[in-house]
Amino acid sequence: MYTDTEGIVLKNVKLPGGRKILVLFSLKYGKISAGTNINEKGRSKSTLALRPFTYSKFEIYKNRESYNVNSAEVIKSFYKIGEDVSKYMYASYILEFTDRIISENERAPQLFDLLIDYLSALEKRNKKYATLALAYQIKALAYAGCAPEIKKCVCCGDSGNLNWFVIKEGGIVCENCLNKLKTNVNESLIYDANFGIIEVIDYILSHPLKKLENLALNEKTQEKLKLIIRNYIAYHLDIRELKSESFLIE
Structure with missing residues (x-):
């Protein structure tokens, strides 16, 4: 299912092929590990939202076993x-x-x-x-x-x-x-x-x-x-x- 939550990225791990695993502290689900294909280069809304110490809103696809961040938008950048x-x-x-x-x-x-x-x-x-x-x-x-x-x-x-x-x-x-x-x-x-x-x-x-x-x-x-x-x-x-x-x- 598709859902959204506010959150902050605690850390990210780069994987081959440009994919990343985000450790996300989310308001709705607590700490979760979520995959994403969002490119860290560039200045799109989603890219900016994944930067360190940024408070963001994340659109997530959630199934029984995993999470995937599809897009994100900055709430407060600090x-x-x-x-x-x-x-x-x-x-x-x-x-x-x-x-x-x-x-x-x-x-x-x-x-x-x-x-x-x-x-x-x-x-x-x-x-x-x-x-x-x-x-x-x-x-x-x-x-x-x-x-x-x-x-x-x-x-x-x-x-x-x-x-x-x-x-x-x-x-x-x-x-x-x-x-x-x-x-x-x-x-x-x-x-x-x-x-x-x-x-x-x-x-x-x-x-x-x-x-x-x-x-x-x-x-x-x-x-x-x-x-x-x-x-x-x-x-x-x-x-x-x-x-x-x-x-x-x-």
């Missing part, structure tokens, strides 16, 4: 991202991260909207791209159902003396529970939370990404939070390395 190498790399990084956290054929409308908001905010931003990427990842964790617990101790439920963030336990831990955990938890996965991590994560989770366009963490806090979130994602989602991460430029 063209300024492609004019700045740092923005380009942070957009690539988030697309790769998004590709890794979503499953095939599972709708994720909240995450889809979050990705559109991220690209829109990144296009307007002039600095601190890492802060915006961290905000996206933290909110994406919440949509994936594995956001860190920051309101109470993940072990006993106490709301006092919450001074430690423990990756393995999935969030904040009180002093008493930390002493019990230390014999069983690798200390490299335990972080002092007194530098403001709880407040930062809480602020990010409590506000739409559109409201975080101007959020800029100081260098020390940003680097510590980046390390914690990277290790948290590695431990809980088994995403340990993203190819685009080595090319990030602040």
Whole structure:
């Protein structure tokens, strides 16, 4: 059957004969792999719609086993991202991260909207791209159902003396529970939370990404939070390395 959906191309794989396989994050069907014969050269509506970081509407032929993109049209191009190498790399990084956290054929409308908001905010931003990427990842964790617990101790439920963030336990831990955990938890996965991590994560989770366009963490806090979130994602989602991460430029 013929259908249409809004979407963003996460990546494409060239095949012999000019054909491509697109990994498409679609609003209607979630992440799908779709073949297409659309030529990437030229300036047709369909060609422009397949460019990186472009929010488009796709006409798709769908059968029981596969999808094929017949045509596409740009909704929003976010063209300024492609004019700045740092923005380009942070957009690539988030697309790769998004590709890794979503499953095939599972709708994720909240995450889809979050990705559109991220690209829109990144296009307007002039600095601190890492802060915006961290905000996206933290909110994406919440949509994936594995956001860190920051309101109470993940072990006993106490709301006092919450001074430690423990990756393995999935969030904040009180002093008493930390002493019990230390014999069983690798200390490299335990972080002092007194530098403001709880407040930062809480602020990010409590506000739409559109409201975080101007959020800029100081260098020390940003680097510590980046390390914690990277290790948290590695431990809980088994995403340990993203190819685009080595090319990030602040």
